[in-house]
Amino acid sequence: MLRDQSTKEGTGPLPRTARLLLYVLLKRADRRAVINDLSELYGRRLELHGEVAARAWLRRQLITYPRRLMVERLRRMFPGKGGNGAVRSAGSARASVIYSLVRDLRHSARSLARSPMIAATIVLTVGLGIGATAAIFSAVNAVLIQPLPYSNPDELVRIFTESPPHRWPISVADYRALEEQQTSFVSIAGYDNSTVTFNRGDVAERVSGKFVTWDYFSLLGVTPFRGRVFNESDGKPESKATVVISHSFWSRHLGGDVRALGQSIQLDGNDYMVVGILPRTVGPFEQGRDFFVAVEWQHPPRRGPFFITAIARVNAGTDRSVASEELRAINKRIFPVWQDSYQDQGASWGMMDLKDVVVGDVGTTEMLVLGAVVFLLLIASNNAANLLLARTTQRSRELVVRAALGASRGRLMQHMLSESALLALGGALVGVFVMYGGIRLLTTTGADFIPRAQEIGVDERVLLFLAVVTLISGLLFGLIPSLTGVKLRLERALRVGGRSATDAAGPRRIRRVLVASQFAIATPLLIGAGLLISSLARLQNVDPGFDTDNILVAGLSLPETAYPERDDVQAFWPQVVDRVEALPGVESVVLGDALPPTRVNMINNFNLEDKPTAPGQSEPATPWVAVTLGYFTALGIDVVEGRPFNELDHGDAPPVVVVDQAWANRFFPDESVVGKRFVSGGCTTCPLSTIVGVVSDVKYVGLDDPGTGTVYWPMSQGTKRFVFLLVKTHSDPMVVLPTLKNAVRELDSSLPLSNVTTIDESIANSLQAPRYLTALAAAFAVVALLLSVIGVYGVMSHHVQQHTKDIGIRIALGGGPSKVLGSVVWQGLRLALVGVALGTAGTFYLTRFMASMLFGVGTMDVITFCSVAAVMLGVALVACLLPAHRAASVDPVSTLREE
């Protein structure tokens, strides 16, 4: 079902790359027959000798094809004695062109071999550029261009509740109403991501998966690897509980044995029969999920809670706007039904393409990174052009002699272009290696930040891109020197023995323009990297709002089967706290259902008693954190007003909450919030909660979050089945882990610890994505700067070398070495200056696209702009000093004597 369609009828089992190669090599008339024949032979070998032998055979066959075809073509072009006359006469014109091309290529190869340093520099730098560009493109291809790996993915959408700027899932009541009343969709499925405890023998492991409606898989068009997906009878309360498992879960826990089908597995203490196993490669919605349990949600007593992610397939002929309109109409229709429990008339339902859901805001980042590598490739090509131009000017005499002997302009062009073609080809070869390395790097290290990372790979589109990029790059660095080379005037070249031809004004000017433009292109890369670096530095310096030292974190969850009643849950947590607190090395332990700086499990809405939300408006919503006694003290969070929770805040006492300063300032900027009351969760019959204290701010939804306020409530006044244990230790927190595990096992051996980490680690993890992006940008910037510096150094060295005589005369006439030094440095620096100035102007336009990636630093940050310009000019100065110094130490006597 997914991407591998190689067994499609008519194409046979031949791998895609093999088919592609044959497609390129063969004439149209032969393609289908040859591909089919080879496919048939390959299929038989697969059956007879197995995959390894068959693949080796295929490799040999495929290597033979280009060689044989080449020989055959040459044979037809240059038939030997007794050849077929008709073929010979038809091919002779073409033959001479190809023959001269072959001769040019051979000649170019020899001539490049004479300057191996230049050839190697060009091949490596251009190859690096081509490969990096292709690797990033392959990610863009997988994430943005490739359709989702589901059937007819264009018809898939996600439906959500929306009250701009917020979006959240739908509720059971919503789902039921949608299912019954909609006409614009083929079907609507819902799911709820969940983590449960898998028990088997001694193994107790937390595994993540989805609770899905029975039509989830059929809606997406997912077919199982073994067994079946759900049908209408699954998930019903009266039918046997069923589960579809991932390929990896099947291999890890069930030994990859097909007899697992029909067996039962235990999740959170409940038995589920395995009915299907998913293929190894799955779509982004199944990626990383181990189980899929079919559910049918029961009729709810009220509108909320909102936890169902709804996906739908739009009817083939239905317009999106019509479908959206229908969603809003149904929402409006059911509003009065649930008005007792839900008054947010401002919220409605909207939908968006499923692909946009997957891609999220990564699209912009990826396009920017692609832009950055294209810039890098431009610099590399520019550098290559510069090097080749220097070579051309040095070789001008040879070219002039060739022209004098009768070579036409076209012939000269062909000769010179063949050289850049060879270099581009070498670059492409290096590029292929770099591309594969890059893709490996992206899929292994970037899997956490790049959606659909597992789908990144090389396909026809990526290969075509690589070919086009190579061609463009080859033309870029090939055309300029070739055109210049051809333009060199015959008489000027032959007039004197040297300089006038080799340092003609034309090529010199072009080389300077090239160097200046290198700096211009490098500037945005450096400024971009500079902005990201200062943004990361600011993020790293953000105060998370609590004492992060020596805190071990572990998740713990109580399944409903073993702890069915609220009292069971309430009784268990204090036991954990007592046990763990008694462990050696533990200073204190508290529980909370959120984990700073990035994990909060609940965002709740509320209606203030003093400032009620106007009818029809959406209520404000903020993070909602359940905590045990002593939470604030243990984490070093200051109580700035009122009191923290205490023993009197038990389940039967009136509900109380503590808010943070951001919350207090947001809703009651000019008065004390202690004593203020609100009702939460849209509940009209629930008692009011009273604010008893205000604490300092803590980051729960990311270090870059400006802080919209957090509400804390005591765990003793609710039922929390999943919590984080926050264990404050005297020394290295990980040392306590084994004894902590034992302590929990002694209380209940079926409970595994999940998400084990330290607070420091979880803070570092939250910075992983920006750090990755910054490292990438910094690497690009360094390479860009290096290439630009090589460019300016090359031009100035060449300049000094060509002008040794002039410099000698100047010094002989009394021009001091320091003046010479200054003049050379100024000439080089001028190029960098012009480039950086132009680049900076362009960057003002470009950095605006980075706004969403920056924290605490503007897209026009003057300090970054200035320091980058200073660094670039400083490095350019150093690069010019070397040739300048050489110029200043020219000995006029010996130089003039050479004349």
Add this chain to the structure above:
Amino acid sequence: MTRETLGEFEHQIMLAILQQGGEAYSVSIVEELEQRTGREIAQAAVFIVLRRLEDKGLLTSRLDERASHDTGRVRRYFKPTPEALRRLKHSRDTYIRLWDGIETTLEKA
């Protein structure tokens, strides 16, 4: 018309086609040759030589549409022309005359 001699591989392919009943496609030729010579044959070589022999007027070919309907696969079948058959016969006669009387010498070797 100058008569170009058949190369060894060209010769073998012609014979393989005849062994297949006078008409064959590259897969059956490859298998026939592998079976009779005991070595691996490159399909590329076979197909290229088939096309070459066709250009020389020694083979004709047709695309088998019927097979395409049945299996979704398209096959190109090749068949020797009368000229090819004449040449094969001529070459066989020549070789038989040349071989005449030397089998015993070789058997001793």
